Amino acid sequence: MHADQHLRETPLARTELLRGHFLHVVRDTVRLPDGQEATREFVLHPGAVMVIGLLDDGRVVLERQYRHPMQQVMIEFPAGKLDAGEGSLACAQREMREETGYSAREWAFAGRLAPTIAYSDEVIDIWFARGLSLGERALDDGEALDVFAATPDELQAWCRSGAIIDCKTLVGALWLQNVLSGAWTLAWGDNPAP
Known part of the structure; x- marks a missing residue:
């Protein structure tokens, strides 16, 4: 340019x-x-992914995790960093399974976000997952988090009230709101590419 x-x-x-x-x-x-x-x-930063998991009953999969820099428990969508040589979808599938126990029948790439452009080159790929089935979690050593489900309305209320301040989750809530309203569409598949 x-x-x-x-x-x-x-x-x-x-x-x-x-x-x-x-x-x-x-x-x-x-x-x-x-x-x-x-x-x-x-x-x-090697890059990361975030997963917006859609349950069949309309709720979304969220986590509560203590974040040391913030000195508090945060509400977030499942997310994690890419391992060396790992593709974005493979990372999303791995993180969802390890952190929540869920695997998905279908995936859709939504977009990317750069959460801290003033002091990091991190880029987070945003994935949607549906057709979820619950299995066993496999948390990393020293990782502790609670998995729970919430309605999109509850999620929006927490974003509005300040109960959620994590930027990737705020962006995820925006994507979810627009997808559910039909304003933004997704290309679903069992092996989509970003």
């Missing part, structure tokens, strides 16, 4: 600040459009 050239920054150098078990933080030196140099610190 040549029209954006006056906004673009040119990367010049990268310094690694932290490479932890989960986080990888870097500092880039960039040339600004006006020719000056500046630094940008941000988190590199």
